[in-house]
Amino acid sequence: MSSSIQSATLEKRLHSSMETMPDFLKKYWNQRAILFTKYKEGILMDEEGWYSVTPEDIAIHIAERCRCDVIIDAFCGVGGNAIQFAFTCHKVIAIDIDETRLMCAKHNAMIYGVADRIEFILGDYLELIPRLKADVVFLSPPWGGPDYLSSKTFDIKTMITLDGEKLYRESLKITNNIAYYLPRNVNIQQITNLAGRGNTCEIQEVYVNGKLKTIVVYYGELVNEDFGENEV
């Protein structure tokens, strides 16, 4: 494939201007500075990136909570979380199965001046697990696109394409310290059960402009000690 065709295809996927965006994505355009404060410096996002990237404020907060030596961002997408982890962790392992998104993540990390702290791995997280070592794993797996709110309760086993329960169990082979980024309509019983009998987890509701935006669940040593008893 010639490089001009490649870049035309890339431009089609990256939607770096309002004009080239499909209509259903246009509402995200107004949120660009919320998604990345350095958006104007040349941030790149593909279609999924526009609706699945974690808004920067939230990513900063999660990174603060996950402060550690080595962290894995298992589904890094265009890098919103991985970039913020690079500010609070010594090393970030950022994984994605999609080459274009991983390329965007690397490019975006350069804009934030943190690319040297991130190891980018192209591949399937589940297949990579046996080779991975880290203190914390951050999971923000595919929720099945913007339709995740269409049912009343989000079942992590059946609605996360990779099976959200299996993903959690497999991640325990790396560490007990897991942060799980989930839809606001997630089945709470299901996510507390993951902690295992007698263990605690912390469920954090994230509000933006007074609206519940998303849920982050912390397991293992990530549970805030001052949080009080929450035995399951």
Ligand code: ADP
């Ligand atoms: P959403 O449904 O929340 O929009 P996406 O489909 O954008 O989620 O998926 C989130 C990210 O996870 C994407 O960047 C996608 O390429 C990546 N991804 C999907 N499956 C895997 C996998 N098995 N291993 C690593 N990354 C994956």
